[in-house]
Each structure stands twice: as C-alpha cells, then as structure tokens.
C-alpha cells in the first residue's frame with residue numbers, strides 16, 4: 001500500500017469498530033483505523049486475515065490523509081459527547097463531499113442536529129444503526145442506515161458486501177430520512193429489551209413451575225430454537241445454561257447477580273413512544289423490570305415480609321413447557337407488533353419515510369432480534385406495506401389465535417403461584433385492549449369532564465360536549 005490510499009477509515013477500534021473494519025477488509029476493501037490506544041492498533045493489524053489490507057494508526061490526521069477522496073469514514077465510539085468530540089477533531093481535516101457515518105447507538109435527535117451542522121459545511125453525515133454484537137460485526141451484521149441518499153449511494157456497495165445475508169439478500173437497506181437509521185436501531189433495541197425480559201420470565205416459569213435444572217433448560221431452549229421460536233436470543237439462551245463457571249463448581253448463570261444493566265436505548269424507546277404517543281407497554285415493562293432488579297436490598301427485605309402464595313403450578317412438566325412456549329411465542333409477536341407500530345407512527349410524525357417492509361427484511365439476519373418470525377412479518381408487509389399493526393394481518397392473527405389460550409393459562413397459574421410475569425401480563429393486556437371494540441375509557445372521559453371540564457365526544461351525535469355533572 002506504499003503509494004495507494006485506503007477505501008475506508010474507522011474511528012474507534014473497540015469491540016464494534018475493530019470487527020467491522022476486519023469484515024470490510026475480508027470483502028476486499030483496503031481499510032485504515034484510528035484509535036488513540038496503540039495496543040488497539042496493533043491488535044487490529046494482527047487480527048487481520050492474511051492477504052487483506054488493514055492498518056491501524058494513532059493519529060487521526062494520518063488516517064484522514066491516507067483516505068481516498070471523497071473520504072468515507074465511520075465512527076464507532078460511545079454515544080453522546082464522544083461523537084461530538086470526534087466530529088470536532090475531524091472537521092478541520094475533512095473536505096466538502098466527504099462522508100462521515102456514526103455507526104454507534106446515538107439518539108436520533110443528536111443525529112438530526114449533527115446532520116444539519118455538517119450539511120452546512122458540505123460534509124455528508126449519516127446516522128446508521130449496526131446490530132449483531134462482536135460476532136455479527138465480524139461476520140455479517142444487520143445494518144440500518146438513514147439520512148443523506150447521495151452519501152448512502154457512495155457506501156452502499158461496501159455495506160451490502162459486509163452485511164449478513166438472508167436468501168442472498170443483504171441485511172441492509174436505506175431506512176429513511178435524517179435520523180431514521182438511529183431511530184430504527186433504537187426501536188430494534190426496545191424490542192430486544194422486551195424479548196429478553198420475556199425469555200427471562202420463561203426461564204423463571206420453567207424453573208419454578210416444572211423444576212427444570214440447567215441441563216433440562218438447555219434442552220428446552222435448544223428444542224424451541226428448532227421450531228417456531230427459532231431466534232438468536234433463544235439460541236444463545238440455550239448455550240448460556242451449559243456454561244460452567246471457572247471460579248466455582250457451579251454453572252455461570254447461577255452465580256451472576258440478578259441486577260440487570262442497561263446503556264439506555266430501551267429507556268429512549270419508551271420515552272420516545274410516550275412522546276409520539278404510541279403504546280409500547282411490553283418495552284416499558286422490560287425497562288421497568290431492569291430498574292426493579294436494581295432494588296436488591298429492598299427486594300431482600302420484602303421477601304422476608306411477604307411470603308409467596310401457597311398455590312403451586314400443578315401442570316404436568318411436558319404440558320407446562322408447551323404452554324410456556326406458546327406464551328413466549330405470543331408475547332414475542334406482541335413485542336414486535338408494538339415496536340413496528342411505533343416505527344410507523346414515528347415515520348409519519350417525524351416525516352422520516354421509514355419503509356417498514358425493508359425494516360423487517362433487514363432484521364431477518366445479523367441482528368440481535370433476528371428470528372423466523374421476521375419472515376412472517378415480511379410476508380405481511382408484502383401484502384400491505386402500510387399495515388397499521390401486524391396484529392391486523394390475517395397470517396399473524398392465525399398464529400396469535402393458536403397460542404392465546406395457553407398464554408392465558410400460563411399467566412393465570414403464574415399469578416396464583418406468585419411468579420412475576422409482568423412482560424407476559426403486559427402483552428396479554430395490550431392484546432385484550434387492542435381487540436376490544438369499546439374500552440372502558442368512556443368513564444375516564446366522564447371523570448375528566450366532571451373534575452376539569454375537559455369535554456368529551458359522544459357515540460351518537462358529532463361534536464364536543466361538556467356537562468354540569470350533578471353531585472349525589
């Protein structure tokens with residue numbers, strides 16, 4: 001490479017940046033990465049596949065000088081201030097027409113601001129979601145770009161080369177204007193939170209309801225992964241139960257603290273859903289349950305005050321496993337339904353023009369929420385690209401109807417036995433409200449008008465009404 005310039009540059013050679021850059025090199029692109037940590041630069045070069053062109057440098061200016069014009073570069077640094085810091089360092093080094101991609105989990109409002117700031121300077125700035133973790137970045141992630149279409153055209157061949165493939169179709173597509181890429185990734189993570197919560201509830205139901213040990217749990221999740229529940233999250237869950245701890249003679253899962261962490265994208269999904277507004281209660285519940293998991297001391301105290309009910313799960317183990325399977329299937333569909341409904345509303349409200357048929361196709365491979373269900377949703381959007389909610393699709397309705405009775409049964413038995421299943425309950429309550437022609441919210445309207453003259457609409461006469469309510 002003595003006299004040649006590199007095709008692509010990466011800023012931040014952590015878990016995602018390093019692996020994505022190596023993936024690009026494997027597909028024939030000459031790549032250069034910058035990290036201020038010299039150890040990360042040499043780690044990058046030594047991990048490169050022999051015969052590929054990969055360089056790591058410790059000076060940002062060196063990397064920028066060595067890039068083909070117009071430059072194409074990406075940052076994979078923590079969201080927030082680090083992204084602004086990188087942009088500030090880059091700006092004096094760039095020229096008009098260069099393309100800068102933020103591939104991290106930035107909030108879409110930050111992306112909107114950055115797009116506008118950089119557009120004024122002639123730089124194309126794209127917000128792009130990347131999902132798949134370390135392994136996905138290395139071998140084929142799901143990629144969610146949005147924003148400047150001209151900039152996308154410049155990087156499209158490279159993104160299509162490195163993305164996961166499903167039936168030969170790359171899991172990348174242009175997903176809408178301005179901050180759409182990061183918006184879609186945020187909702188992807190919201191759905192990820194919801195499904196992880198539901199899998200953890202299933203684990204608890206199988207352990208407490210059928211007394212399964214880790215080997216048996218492994219077998220159940222492994223079997224589930226070969227059927228309708230096939231998905232990345234179910235697959236890794238099966239693996240987790242077999243992992244031995246190297247510091248004790250236990251299984252690792254049994255010595256991990258039950259306080260769940262988070263970096264914030266699930267919370268953003270809930271906050272932005274409320275802002276629109278769109279109802280995403282399974283995601284809200286998943287965020288709340290991670291928060292509640294942090295109240296360890298209070299939970300320990302409460303456990304000694306409030307004893308669990310006497311009732312136990314009496315179902316035969318095989319039947320219980322089948323019922324929990326169906327409840328997980330039901331609530332997983334509800335999680336996708338809520339996230340996709342949110343994307344539709346946000347697309348209209350924020351004028352992002354997010355193509356939902358493309359979103360579900362991009363999510364079929366490479367990402368954390370990939371599953372066979374995405375094929376079902378792809379078919380649903382092929383029939384009606386403007387479907388308001390996937391629950392209204394005939395094919396999805398058929399699937400839901402086949403599992404809803406077992407879902408009710410699981411939730412009823414869990415409630416009687418005192419096993420917390422907030423995610424499942426939330427999914428079922430949303431479903432029951434969604435399929436209710438007349439909700440009891442007429443009473444809320446009456447109350448609002450009673451105490452605050454907030455007015456109401458009638459079912460029989462058009463217009464807005466207020467009543468002087470009588471005290472009795």
Ligand SMILES: NC(=O)C1=CN([C@@H]2O[C@H](COP(=O)(O)OP(=O)(O)OC[C@H]3O[C@@H](n4cnc5c(N)ncnc54)[C@H](OP(=O)(O)O)[C@@H]3O)[C@@H](O)[C@H]2O)C=CC1
Nearest residue numbers: 012013014015016017037076077078079082085104105133
């Ligand atoms: N890990 C995952 O599974 C996924 C992560 N993401 C997102 O991708 C982004 C990167 O994540 P990940 O690779 O895991 O993070 P890492 O912490 O592994 O790597 C981040 C890199 O950014 C560098 N960095 C931090 N601050 C700056 C700065 N101000 N200027 C220049 N470089 C900086 C760090 O360098 P140094 O350490 O030398 O300071 C480090 O090399 C995040 O937004 C994350 O949310 C998205 C999908 C999946």
Ligand SMILES: O=C(CO)[C@H](O)[C@H](O)COP(=O)(O)O
Nearest residue numbers: 131132261262263264265368
């Ligand atoms: O983006 C991702 C996968 O798609 C990250 O793995 C995700 O941000 C993890 O989130 P959290 O730490 O909040 O559980």
